[in-house]
Amino acid sequence: MSSNILSDPDLTVSLRVQGPDNPTESGCLYVIATPIGHLEDLSARATRLLDEVDWIAAEDTRHSQTLLQALGLKTPLISLHEHNEAARTQTLLPRLQAGEVGALISDAGTPLINDPGYTLVRSLRQANVPVVPVPGPSAVIAALSAAGLPTDRFAYEGFLPAKAGKRQQALKALLRETRTLVFYESPHRLLASLQAMAECFPERELVVAKELTKRFEAFVSGLSPEVHQWFCDHPETVRGEFVLMLSGADSKRSEAEDGCDLEALIDAMLAQGLPVKQIAEILTLATEHKKKALYQWVQTRKDRA
Structure with a gap:
């Protein structure tokens, strides 16, 4: 393979130069992070753009309407979720190409992080339609910033499988991972996931962040069996949204040999x-x-x- 990718006749390289709030074409899509709980976390730039765009593609229009009402905005909403994203992409792409300016938001946090939007963004990139990120709240980053675990290297794993066997298999595959591991979890599967972690990683430090930026925000930390037991002893706390952060493997030891x-x-x-x-x-x-x-x-x- 040639060391210079621009000299490879079989490789197409698409280069675009654009600046924030100043795309090279009149049509573009802003990918805007919205609050994960506290409304004041929405940036002034995000608020301004949500008011200026022609429309907002939202995961749940009813949920997003509440946000717009709190901001005093009346921008039209268009639903875009996992079940209609492909079809929505086909209708929104030509509108953006024709010069419209849109925004993409999720129910909370940064779009595309375990939320819809990948199909749309990738299609726009392939069609050379500018996509502009408007950074802001992210549950993953917010949780890591206050967990007290190493953050120089981490791996985001999303949600663990729902079925016990596949969940255990997924965790075993991570036994040798030295990076801090980050997971999302729902309340109805929290105890099962914590139990699986306690069994596979009995000596690892585990931090669970609950209801970030909301009234009942809390961090529970300790060895994974201790954290699992705490939530078993406090079932009233198993509600809301959770970020699970597990310390990485000691590179000097092989947990795969004596773990699960x-x-x-x-x-x-x-x-x-x-x-x-x-x-x-x-x-x-x-x-x-x-x-x-x-x-x-x-x-x-x-x-x-």
């Missing part, structure tokens, strides 16, 4: 009737895990049996 693979050994000893405390003591001698974390892990396995 210990589950079979624990289950075997439980089946033989050994007490939880004794199992934890045995595994403390045989592995590098801490006794407290092992005890909680074994207890969790016993409770599930």
